[in-house]
Amino acid sequence: MTRALWLASPLLALSAHAAELPPAGQWGLPEETVEVIEPHESSPEREVRIRYRGFAAAAVLDRLFGPGWKTPDTALAFFGRDGYRSVIPARRFQENKAWFAVSRDDGAAFAVDNPRQNQQNVPLGPYYLIWNNLAQPGPKSEYDWAYQVVRAELATPADYASIRPPSNSRELTEGFGYTEKYCLTCHKLGGIGGEKFAGDLGALARGLNNDADLKSWILAPSKVRNGTTMPPLDTLAAENERGVIADRIIGYLRFIGR
């Protein structure tokens, strides 16, 4: 399970290392055109390609944080206008090329449909983090494609001490990593996480105190509450893998939210 260990390592900061992103005209960086497979609109059956215009992410991060963002174990947290928070290991920006897009190359509206969250025509600006997924095939999911980005923060593992499980439990450590990746984008746990939906995730999970009900909710919220904007857990993963991920998340939340 190297993937889970990888997920569990990086984390966030609410420290001096926070920066609001300035308007596009102020970077003094060249605007580049890049074609990507748009993960929000693509599915395993249908690939949608879009050309965006934007600034190389590594150069933007250099401007915001200086070279410190490349320190091992550091991660970057990006906050969207809508309260959504994405945490991405700094290492990924050195392995894969990314851009902060500011417009579409064809002049169409800078917006995207997000069917997995039941939302159409979602505005992407001021900044939309896009990845070189055509030239460097890799994960095709939308989790690292942060949109409406207004703020960035540097994060170190120490910032997460309060919600980290004991390191000798592999299942709890995996559950923590998955919760970080799949849930704390929108929910806060012990003061850490996104601000898309109010309330502490440990308490919300206690509201569904039967594990089977919580699992049904995590795997398919729309089946429980029609039209909800909470998305189903990673629909690009295999069904049995989704089940295991949900079990690990539930195990961790029951542990931490007692």
Ligand code: HEC
């Ligand atoms: C894209 C944002 C988003 C993500 C990601 C997300 N949630 Fe939610 N969650 C919501 C919203 C919005 C609601 C309120 C849903 C509603 O009332 O329709 C919610 C509600 C909940 C509730 C309360 C349900 C109830 O009926 O009381 C729980 C528990 C919950 N989420 C757990 C999770 C877990 C666990 C994860 C990770 C697997 C997760 N959420 C990921 C947005 C999100």
